[in-house]
């Protein structure tokens with residue numbers, strides 16, 4: 001299982017590091033593969049004008065900014081993050097031209113929300129439960145603060161679903177498995193979401209798998225693969241030479257237009273009883 005993870009407790013890193021993490025989320029959100037999954041998530045959430053929607057673990061506020069225009073004219077988006085530095089960053093990005101004005105950001109842990117019962121029309125947790133210290137409490141709290149018949153939407157990737165077209169199967173498997181087990185939270189969170197939502201008592205559940213494909217250097221998954229190779233090398237799972245060979249091969253494939261990698265995200269939607 002994963003060891004240290006700055007995403008699950010950004011209070012352990014300083015303001016400058018959180019600014020860097022927020023810039024990373026912003027850059028990743030502009031990549032083709034991330035846009036695919038983020039747009040799918042918004043369609044499944046199905047926001048309507050006048051609704052009041054909560055995102056827990058909002059990070060730099062990418063999804064809040066995407067959802068907010070659909071709530072206009074009278075609705076509001078509220079982003080919550082455990083890190084005050086992330087909230088600061090999210091407020092800064094929300095000041096960009098063209099961003100809907102009905103977005104607020106607040107600090108707090110998703111496991112114990114301060115909002116009254118039945119406050120929101122819907123709540124979402126995207127790429128949060130894999131990092132949260134107590135994901136079941138997060139789902140329970142989202143259910144408490146959403147009105148009866150309101151929607152709860154959760155999404156995570158499952159890193160063991162990564163496929164990479166590389167000729168060295170043994171090295172690729174070793175690298176991906178080590179990354180999945182040792183870096184960046186619970187990388188099996190995606191497959192656990194269904195169980196969490198059923199166990200919490202949500203109704204009319206639907207599962208929406210989204211396979212995102214990376215073919216370019218700037219795709220979010222491509223960047224995650226370079227990072228995976230680095231952490232495996234630094235953690236001693238692969239040698240420096242194996243790192244360089246693995247990455248070089250894939251970079252050549254990108255240049256040739258023949259690079260292919262993918263990962264599955266799982267989006268689960270349920271309704272509060």
Ligand SMILES: C[S@@+](CC[C@H](N)C(=O)[O-])C[C@H]1O[C@@H](n2cnc3c(N)ncnc32)[C@H](O)[C@@H]1O
Pocket residue numbers: 007008009010025056057058059060061062063080081082083086108109110111125126127128131132133
């Ligand atoms: C990987 S980021 C995802 C951000 C955003 N949801 C997105 O998809 O772009 C995870 C965020 O969850 C926040 N976080 C981690 N644990 C949390 C918790 N227990 N309660 C609230 N936020 C949390 C982190 O500070 C970080 O900003």
